Amino acid sequence: MKGIVRLGVVLAIFAAAACASLAVVYSITKPRIEAQEQIALTASLKDVFLEAEEFEDVTESLKSDNLDIAFTNAILVKGGGAPIGVAVKASGPSYGGKAVLLVGLALNRSIAGVRILELNDTPGLGANAKNPGYYVNKAEKTTFPGQFEGKYVTDGFVVKGDVAAITASTITSVALTKIVKTVVDKAALWLESATLSPTPQEGAAAGGN
């Protein structure tokens, strides 16, 4: 009995020391990690919505109902004082673990752009999704995330159908497409509930989904 207690105490001391040293490193690196993520997010937002000027956080009201796919940030993007679209930073499972995407939906329910922020899939295969020099459509020079631009919420989002897959990387292609689809569906509903439409006509057309 005494021996077991002694082992437990020794183990606890080592664990506590490890925790303390980790806490120190964590508190030192935390502001830098957050700053890096913020820089990456703002850069991607401006890249997706060229005329973006202001960002309003709407993470609280725009949430995912898919258990696999989480929305970490939702941002209402404004340009010239008026809303121009909504962007969602979403993460979901892919071949090599978690993939993080930024998906922007314009008010007319078309995708303003998709950017891959984090992807750990196989280099040379699935990782080609974030390679700016890899074209899924060589004739039109569209990248894998680039092909989503201009697609409407009502489109099919079927890999090897209306979405071109990355060679030898069907799992990555399907996983990323699913994240995009989940985001645009929810974002379109959110725009509906926030009654943000460019013109009544277009809003009604998309609402038929």
Added chain:
Amino acid sequence: MNKLWKTFKQGIIYENPLLMLMIGLCSALAVTSSVSNGIGMGLAMTFVLLFSEVVISVFRKAIPSSVRIPIFIIIIAAFTTMVDLVMKAYFPDLSASMGVFIPLIVVNCIIMGRVEAFSSKQPLLPVIFDSLGMGLGYTWVMVGIAAFREVLGNGTFAGLPVMPAAYQPILFFILPPGGFLVFGLFISFNIWLKDRMQKSMKERA
């Protein structure tokens, strides 16, 4: 000094963790599809190996042998998490491309193996040389395999194009079977090198 040098050399060729001991292969095959990943993984691994071995060697008398494995894992995991955090904060690009393999250093058999077989029984000085030798042995193989695979499979070296524009990359080398093939070639090269070195040592003696 001579003995320390010998300990250091063990890890590089004679007891190379990847090519002779053949441990820690999963991450080695997975991340060696680009040279920058190979370097990053090698350095991260060496760092964790060095600090875990040093801490465990210093406290080796305070670690009861019946709970040594959980204690080793706590120590290794702490250093791995530190590497992960520091990389995320200061080298976000590298951290993004290494992804899940950094946290997986925790369960890498090389570290566990060296800690169990060497640093839990040896004083500080040989432990430092052992971890550096093993780390360097791991790193050179990683970079070597990665260079081979990236040049043939992608036509680039550390992201820079090195092959003529007409070169059609052989995708096979980036894929897992290509990794196994190159890895096998490295093993046979290392055995040849080891035999040669032992022969020349005998001739000298």
